[in-house]
Amino acid sequence: MSHYDYDLFVMGGGSGGVRAARRTAALGRKVAIAEEFRMGGTCVIRGCVPKKLLVYASKFSEEFEDAAGYGWSVGETRFDWATLIAAKDAEIQRLEDIYTRNLEKAGAEILKTRAVLEGPHAVRLLETDTVVTAERILIAVGGRANPFADMPGAEHCITSNEAFHLKRLPERIVILGGGYIAVEFANIFHGLGAHVTLVYRGKKILAGFDDDLRDGVSAAMQRKGIDIRCEDTLVEVRQKADCRFEAVLKGGDRLDADEVMLAVGRKPNTEDLGCEKAGVTLDHLGAIEVDDYSRTSAPSVWALGDVTNRLQLTPVAIHEAMCFVDTEFLGKPTKPDLETVPTAVFSQPEIGTTGLTECEAGERFRTVEVYTARFRPMRNILAGRDEQMITKLVVDGESRKVVGAHILGPDAGELAQVLGICVKAGLTKDDFDRTMALHPTAAEELVTMYTPSYILRDGAVEDA
Numbered sequence: 001m002s003h004y005d006y007d008l009f010v011m012g013g014g015s016g017g018v019r020a021a022r023r024t025a026a027l028g029r030k031v032a033i034a035e036e037f038r039m040g041g042t043c044v045i046r047g048c049v050p051k052k053l054l055v056y057a058s059k060f061s062e063e064f065e066d067a068a069g070y071g072w073s074v075g076e077t078r079f080d081w082a083t084l085i086a087a088k089d090a091e092i093q094r095l096e097d098i099y100t101r102n103l104e105k106a107g108a109e110i111l112k113t114r115a116v117l118e119g120p121h122a123v124r125l126l127e128t129d130t131v132v133t134a135e136r137i138l139i140a141v142g143g144r145a146n147p148f149a150d151m152p153g154a155e156h157c158i159t160s161n162e163a164f165h166l167k168r169l170p171e172r173i174v175i176l177g178g179g180y181i182a183v184e185f186a187n188i189f190h191g192l193g194a195h196v197t198l199v200y201r202g203k204k205i206l207a208g209f210d211d212d213l214r215d216g217v218s219a220a221m222q223r224k225g226i227d228i229r230c231e232d233t234l235v236e237v238r239q240k241a242d243c244r245f246e247a248v249l250k251g252g253d254r255l256d257a258d259e260v261m262l263a264v265g266r267k268p269n270t271e272d273l274g275c276e277k278a279g280v281t282l283d284h285l286g287a288i289e290v291d292d293y294s295r296t297s298a299p300s301v302w303a304l305g306d307v308t309n310r311l312q313l314t315p316v317a318i319h320e321a322m323c324f325v326d327t328e329f330l331g332k333p334t335k336p337d338l339e340t341v342p343t344a345v346f347s348q349p350e351i352g353t354t355g356l357t358e359c360e361a362g363e364r365f366r367t368v369e370v371y372t373a374r375f376r377p378m379r380n381i382l383a384g385r386d387e388q389m390i391t392k393l394v395v396d397g398e399s400r401k402v403v404g405a406h407i408l409g410p411d412a413g414e415l416a417q418v419l420g421i422c423v424k425a426g427l428t429k430d431d432f433d434r435t436m437a438l439h440p441t442a443a444e445e446l447v448t449m450y451t452p453s454y455i456l457r458d459g460a461v462e463d464a
């Protein structure tokens with residue numbers, strides 16, 4: 001019988017923390033999970049889930065337009081922000097309740113409080129100012145939006161947190177950043193009727209993604225009317241009398257806006273967490289340092305999800321939690337496998353990607369075959385929508401394995417999930433070639449790109 005209050009104390013009720021708590025409690029272990037805000041964490045409460053609901057809402061404007069080409073008269077349309085936000089809030093509440101119920105059913109004790117480390121086996125519950133002990137402690141407290149506090153006027157700006165709860169839809173919004181959140185919200189606000197300016201410091205939005213997809217999504221967004229300003233940044237946001245704010249750009253432009261949104265990355269929630277009291281080391285970004293098994297520098301403390309500096313994705317946190325439970329409570333040492341993680345940017349058009357970009361493949365393999373198809377998906381033709389789809393496969397020329405797959409276009413995220421299985425399984429280009437096309441679909445291009453568009457040999461481009 002352990003002399004600790006709990007076998008496992010989980011700090012943070014997000015995707016990773018909840019999965020670890022539920023699974024361990026279901027094994028009959030004594031588990032507590034502390035959450036200071038709402039059960040579900042970033043993904044459910046103020047991230048992936050509400051974002052996707054807003055993405056669905058924002059797509060209708062184009063669908064109404066496209067319907068005309070198919071003979072429909074849609075008539076006058078009107079969008080009501082308050083209705084959307086109320087419906088979204090109700091759904092988030094439903095999901096939060098499910099998370100809570102599942103934890104209770106598994107037998108975990110839920111503590112509605114902020115918890116901080118007090119020692120390698122001790123946690124202070126701030127609500128009651130009591131200290132409890134645990135044999136193992138798991139830190140899964142996630143991250144938060146970078147407040148960009150050094151910029152004058154940052155206090156006038158919103159982040160994705162507030163974007164989900166605005167009183168009204170802004171007529172004009174300026175968004176700073178060129179990553180997932182900036183690009184997704186630029187499309188959401190544009191689709192719902194706002195005038196959007198996206199300001200990004202780099203040459204091309206969505207650093208790290210395939211270059212053709214970056215160019216393609218950027219061109220499509222600009223054609224829709226989203227004003228993308230690359231190689232520029234915000235230096236100040238001022239409050240004005242006649243309109244709400246003025247965003248001052250480094251290049252000298254001043255933009256009037258009802259809202260200015262910052263989407264410049266996220267920071268791990270390690271401030272005042274007591275890491276030093278437990279001997280838990282942080283890296284230069286303030287993230288908790290972990291080894292391959294999510295172990296921190298303190299032998300009784302583990303960390304996973306966005307509080308560590310790995311991939312900031314919900315399924316990754318859940319996978320890390322599963323591996324933690326396998327290792328620590330089921331006697332099956334398992335390292336999280338973070339190779340070829342599929343991911344999507346829910347832009348319009350969407351990006352779905354898995355495995356290596358051609359540049360990454362070029363660094364890893366001597367010969368890389370790149371197969372690319374660009375075409376107008378059938379749905380866009382009668383709609384009169386001049387938007388291209390891109391499918392791209394990156395193949396190691398020696399083993400013939402498909403090491404990367406990149407899609408721009410409708411349902412690219414759904415395709416990336418399935419392509420993720422193919423790349424993970426190490427399927428070869430020949431496996432793709434001998435797979436029958438499914439006609440008429442856009443995805444059939446993935447099995448009908450018979451000749452390479454070009455070859456990378458020792459990093460240099462050669463004609464196929």
Ligand code: NDP
Nearest residue numbers: 177178179180181182201202207263264265266312344345
């Ligand atoms: P990202 O890291 O994707 O993007 C941050 C952006 O901010 C980059 O464009 C970056 O520019 C820019 N930036 C950073 N610092 C500054 C600065 N000082 N001045 C100007 N610009 C700056 O972060 P997000 O906040 O968009 O998202 C956080 C994470 O959440 C993502 O990395 C992703 O893992 C996850 N996420 C996943 C989603 C999905 O799966 N669909 C959706 C939303 C988030 P630069 O490129 O030059 O560094």
